[in-house]
Amino acid sequence: MTDKFAEYEAQLAVIRASIDRVDEDLAKLLGTRLALAAEIGRLKVEWGLWEMDEARQTEILQRLHRRFVDSTPLELEAVWRVLFSLSIARQLEIIRNQPDLDDPNLV
Numbered sequence: 468m469t470d471k472f473a474e475y476e477a478q479l480a481v482i483r484a485s486i487d488r489v490d491e492d493l494a495k496l497l498g499t500r501l502a503l504a505a506e507i508g509r510l511k512v513e514w515g516l517w518e519m520d521e522a523r524q525t526e527i528l529q530r531l532h533r534r535f536v537d538s539t540p541l542e543l544e545a546v547w548r549v550l551f552s553l554s555i556a557r558q559l560e561i562i563r564n565q566p567d568l569d570d571p572n573l574v
Contacts, residue, residue, distance in 0.1 A: 497550075504554035508561030517562060524551050 511517060524547075531543050 497553075500550065501553060501557050504557040505561055507554075508558035511558065512562055512565050519555055519558070 528544060528547060531538075531547065532540055535543060
């Protein structure tokens with residue numbers, strides 16, 4: 468291995484370590500977001516409201532586009548659409564596990 472390649476490997480290791488730290492932070496934040504989605508699911512059960520708020524998703528995406536102008540809309544939307552799907556799945560899991568569920572469309 469040449470000295471130049473060793474320098475590359477060292478720099479790469481530093482960057483990858485930074486990515487690993489970001490991944491840890493993202494995983495923690497994802498857990499927090501999904502816990503909050505579960506709280507929304509419990510609130511919906513309490514109030515008997517099952518609808519998912521698509522306007523809220525649009526609002527979130529628009530806010531993100533304004534705040535993170537260096538990211539392309541496709542990058543933001545790709546990530547947040549997955550987050551929305553996971554959050555909805557978490558809410559539906561809470562809603563569907565209710566013993567007195569009257570709405571057969573949610574089962």
